[in-house]
Amino acid sequence: MTADDIKAMLHASKTMQAIQSEVENTNRIALSVDCVIFGFEENKLKVLLIRSDLKKYKEKWSLLGDLIKPNEDLDSAAYRVLHQRTGLDDIFLEQVHTFGTVKRHPAGRVVTVAYYSLINVEHHKLKILDNELHWQDVKTVTDLAFDHQEIFDTCYKRLQKRIQEHPLGFNLLPKKFSLRELQNLYESILDLKMDRRNFRKKFFSMNLLTDLNEMEKDVPHRPGKLYQFNFKKYEKNKKTWIGIDF
Amino acid sequence: MTADDIKAMLHASKTMQAIQSEVENTNRIALSVDCVIFGFEENKLKVLLIRSDLKKYKEKWSLLGDLIKPNEDLDSAAYRVLHQRTGLDDIFLEQVHTFGTVKRHPAGRVVTVAYYSLINVEHHKLKILDNELHWQDVKTVTDLAFDHQEIFDTCYKRLQKRIQEHPLGFNLLPKKFSLRELQNLYESILDLKMDRRNFRKKFFSMNLLTDLNEMEKDVPHRPGKLYQFNFKKYEKNKKTWIGIDF
DNA sequence: GCAAAAGTGTTGGAAATACACCCATGT
DNA sequence: ACATGGGTGTATTTCCAACACTTTTGC
Numbered sequence: 001m002t003a004d005d006i007k008a009m010l011h012a013s014k015t016m017q018a019i020q021s022e023v024e025n026t027n028r029i030a031l032s033v034d035c036v037i038f039g040f041e042e043n044k045l046k047v048l049l050i051r052s053d054l055k056k057y058k059e060k061w062s063l064l065g066d067l068i069k070p071n072e073d074l075d076s077a078a079y080r081v082l083h084q085r086t087g088l089d090d091i092f093l094e095q096v097h098t099f100g101t102v103k104r105h106p107a108g109r110v111v112t113v114a115y116y117s118l119i120n121v122e123h124h125k126l127k128i129l130d131n132e133l134h135w136q137d138v139k140t141v142t143d144l145a146f147d148h149q150e151i152f153d154t155c156y157k158r159l160q161k162r163i164q165e166h167p168l169g170f171n172l173l174p175k176k177f178s179l180r181e182l183q184n185l186y187e188s189i190l191d192l193k194m195d196r197r198n199f200r201k202k203f204f205s206m207n208l209l210t211d212l213n214e215m216e217k218d219v220p221h222r223p224g225k226l227y228q229f230n231f232k233k234y235e236k237n238k239k240t241w242i243g244i245d246f
Numbered sequence: 247m248t249a250d251d252i253k254a255m256l257h258a259s260k261t262m263q264a265i266q267s268e269v270e271n272t273n274r275i276a277l278s279v280d281c282v283i284f285g286f287e288e289n290k291l292k293v294l295l296i297r298s299d300l301k302k303y304k305e306k307w308s309l310l311g312d313l314i315k316p317n318e319d320l321d322s323a324a325y326r327v328l329h330q331r332t333g334l335d336d337i338f339l340e341q342v343h344t345f346g347t348v349k350r351h352p353a354g355r356v357v358t359v360a361y362y363s364l365i366n367v368e369h370h371k372l373k374i375l376d377n378e379l380h381w382q383d384v385k386t387v388t389d390l391a392f393d394h395q396e397i398f399d400t401c402y403k404r405l406q407k408r409i410q411e412h413p414l415g416f417n418l419l420p421k422k423f424s425l426r427e428l429q430n431l432y433e434s435i436l437d438l439k440m441d442r443r444n445f446r447k448k449f450f451s452m453n454l455l456t457d458l459n460e461m462e463k464d465v466p467h468r469p470g471k472l473y474q475f476n477f478k479k480y481e482k483n484k485k486t487w488i489g490i491d492f
Numbered sequence: 493g494c495a496a497a498a499g500t501g502t503t504g505g506a507a508a509t510a511c512a513c514c515c516a517t518g519t
Numbered sequence: 520a521c522a523t524g525g526g527t528g529t530a531t532t533t534c535c536a537a538c539a540c541t542t543t544t545g546c
Contacts, residue, residue: 424498425498425499426497426498442497442498442499443499443500443501446499446500447501465496465497466495466496466497467495467496467497467498468496468497468498468499469497469498470497470498470499471498471499489507489508
């Protein structure tokens with residue numbers, strides 16, 4: 001331990017005045033939220049991107065974000081960005097990580113809190129008025145502006161993990177969906193192929209789907225049954241022990 | 247979509263000057279890091295707490311944290327706090343979540359980034375000079391200052407989850423440890439009892455432990471073998487599919 | 493010799509995987 | 520009739536959970 005460390009420790013206890021002074025005067029930093037907005041369309045997982053705000057980065061796409069206002073909660077800021085961009089309320093949203101290296105943003109020190117969200121593309125299809133916005137297949141997302149590629153990668157990995165642990169996928173589908181659509185969704189998100197029979201077995205055994213006794217229409221093959229997700233039957237599992245699995 | 251939303255969208259594209267102005271003048275917020283520092287001592291999982299900085303909260307314990315400096319990376323700030331408080335380098339550290347409701351801190355708007363870290367208590371046993379600091383059994387942690395209880399709970403849950411997915415526990419143990427110690431660690435963190443034979447089988451089959459051909463000493467019973475963690479054999483598993491398991 | 497924990501295998505059940513055929517619809 | 524995907528069952532394997540006795544040391 002250095003002399004500085006000890007000094008720091010001895011001075012660790014601060015008065016309210018000292019802290020208030022620091023909070024108000026010296027150590028303030030711009031904070032933003034950035035949202036990785038996922039949608040599912042044409043059997044592909046997509047992400048909503050916008051031309052970079054900054055002219056200098058005009059050729060690059062970036063995530064949707066904005067600065068957080070001093071009197072605004074973090075989550076509220078993320079919801080605000082989502083609402084402004086999609087017109088949707090009631091969106092699934094999860095905070096993922098905060099990115100804060102000193103030089104990450106060209107406009108100065110900006111620390112950003114990353115969120116991902118899942119929306120039903122059908123619900124807001126007509127609401128993209130701005131041609132600076134577009135849905136892009138996640139497989140083709142490269143070279144975003146600033147550090148947005150890293151943010152995107154982190155959020156996408158988080159989604160891949162979460163969707164195996166919690167029934168989130170339904171947020172990306174219409175209320176009524178076929179098992180094939182559900183499986184396509186999982187295969188797109190996880191980028192793999194699954195056995196159809198085992199997939200069905202798995203979901204039926206979880207007992208989370210309500211059979212609507214309706215069929216798909218206008219499909220060029222045998223129509224499949226339609227289901228909806230039964231939120232009542234899903235109660236967050238309380239198990240703490242899921243096994244050691246490195 | 248409201249008229250305000252459309253207005254917001256139309257004005258979404260900003261010049262560098264406009265953003266720089268916002269970053270520099272209007273929307274700045276104090277940012278801090280708070281560290282949940284775990285240690286393992288007397289077969290109990292413990293957390294390092296300090297008497298609240300603020301006199302008003304003097305009777306309450308709080309997490310170790312500090313404001314982030316304008317020219318300091320987030321992770322660096324967390325390492326700085328750890329180093330100042332424990333004198334240790336080379337600490338396992340993971341960012342968990344950012345807490346940012348407007349009124350969370352009495353000194354004004356402070357958004358805090360929470361980290362947890364795992365340290366070997368033996369290594370820094372002699373370095374706690376400050377009697378405002380103490381190690382507390384996680385089972386007895388209640389009613390921390392500010393929103394630190396929520397931060398602690400979130401970080402503890404994260405640790406419980408992570409330790410089942412990655413070999414982190416070794417950061418809490420001495421270099422040489424017995425299987426009993428390893429099992430005690432898991433049982434403390436997860437707050438459950440495990441079958442000794444199955445636990446051994448599990449760890450041996452993972453092939454991560456090097457048998458040191460040494461024995462425990464000065465134990466009042468048959469001494470156990472000592473092992474150390476073999477970092478070389480652990481390569482982060484690349485499997486993407488771990489199964490749907492809600 | 494007694495207390496306390498170390499060390500060690502087997503078995504049964506559950507879950508995951510692999511795999512192939514018939515069915516309903518649109519064209 | 521044919522192309523397309525819907526719907527179904529079984530055998531195999533793998534993993535996990537449950538469980539008891541003998542051994543080594545300190546006292």
